[in-house]
Amino acid sequence: MPAILTVRLTKEEEGILAKRSRQAGMKKATFVRKLIREEEIVTGADLMAWTERHWGDQRLRNIPRK
Numbered sequence: 001m002p003a004i005l006t007v008r009l010t011k012e013e014e015g016i017l018a019k020r021s022r023q024a025g026m027k028k029a030t031f032v033r034k035l036i037r038e039e040e041i042v043t044g045a046d047l048m049a050w051t052e053r054h055w056g057d058q059r060l061r062n063i064p065r066k
Contacts, residue, residue, distance in 0.1 A: 007032070
């Protein structure tokens with residue numbers, strides 16, 4: 001079952017995201033999906049490495065779909 005990922009951004013981060021997505025010629029949501037998919041997670045070790053890099057980031061929240 002897929003999950004919903006919520007990212008909390010500051011106003012400054014929101015502006016950076018808007019600027020980068022405009023430069024890429026896509027909507028913000030599409031640009032974020034592209035960034036997430038750039039890093040391929042195939043094995044459990046890949047997932048653990050990703051988790052260690054983002055551990056403690058309070059802006060990320062994973063909500064299971066019901």
